[in-house]
């Protein structure tokens with residue numbers, strides 16, 4: 541209780557923090573931010589309680605201090621008038637009492653500040669003391685120049701927070717060096733979970749993932765993650781310059797390397813900015829497509845052995861999607877990097893050399909774009925029916941990317 545403050549009320553303070561962080565969503569969903577007022581109201585109630593409690597405490601101590609002084613003055617005055625003590629004695633006594641009293645009062649203020657500090661510290665230390673299920677610095681280092689196939693061997697997986705719900709069941713597939721594989725499936729089929737396992741945010745319940753024949757659990761997670769470039773659906777930017785955002789995680793990168801990665805990722809918009817790579821940006825100060833391309837540049841700067849694209853084009857408009865797909869194409873064409881692409885958009889999926897269909901936690905279909913599209917009653921066709929029909933209708937308008945791969949050539953004939 542002593543270490544508490546209104547901000548120790550986790551539910552309310554987390555609610556307020558979330559509401560402020562996502563204020564635009566809150567405003568459009570609740571048309572007036574009622575939730576924010578509700579949460580702020582809760583915090584305000586607690587703050588009022590705290591203010592009343594400290595008001596009573598400081599009021600009482602201040603009042604009793606003053607009453608003590610007056611009593612001393614009255615009693616001391618009578619002693620002086622009787623000649624028992626001198627005026628000097630009384631003055632010294634009063635001064636000492638004032639010093640000791642104000643010292644004690646400062647001690648109580650200091651004490652309450654310390655208690656608040658301890659309260660805040662406890663939360664931080666609770667977090668720091670948590671033992672990660674996957675220690676980030678235990679295991680063998682992975683040489684950043686190492687290349688090899690990735691194998692998902694009979695993987696079964698369930699989230700620790702949802703025991704008993706199997707997300708992946710006996711998942712078995714391989715991605716060769718430099719190959720690009722698109723994972724397709726219905727929403728919630730477990731596509732992103734495959735990436736989460738690859739990144740070792742979680743370990744499978746059964747089975748193993750191997751890289752170059754070695755179980756990835758033998759690698760030090762921080763070192764393993766260093767050879768993987770990730771482009772998520774909603775990339776996070778940090779407050780700082782564009783250059784520092786691209787170089788995030790690669791602090792030793794030179795300006796030339798940063799610019800080369802930006803060029804490869806089609807970040808031409810950076811050169812159009814008044815301060816170029818030194819332009820200061822915030823969390824959301826670029827468009828979705830620009831953020832996506834910046835994330836691709838960030839991933840490319842690592843020269844990753846594996847590139848995991850997780851719905852990188854799902855939320856983009858046609859122009860941004862085209863620019864991002866073009867950047868992805870350049871990577872696929874170089875064949876230096878093994879690519880695992882989780883995507884919903886046909887235009888992105890069709891760029892991969894091989895497509896695997898994920899259903900009910902395992903792979904139900906695998907093949908090139910052409911094989912799956914031409915296969916009668918294929919699951920891929922059912923899943924992509926709407927987009928395939930739209931693509932068929934627009935086949936005269938839709939221009940597929942430069943076919944650098946065999947699969948690309950096949951796909952071009954089909955679209």
Ligand SMILES: Nc1ncnc2c1ncn2[C@@H]1O[C@H](COP(=O)(O)OP(=O)(O)OP(=O)(O)O)[C@@H](O)[C@H]1O
Pocket residue numbers: 699701702707725726727728729730731732733734
């Ligand atoms: N952190 C988590 N804890 C518990 N369950 C989760 C977690 N993340 C995802 N899930 C559940 O796992 C299942 C698969 O989720 P996943 O995100 O892998 O699907 P997805 O195929 O990528 O979906 P989408 O295409 O909509 O992104 C879903 O049922 C989801 O509710």
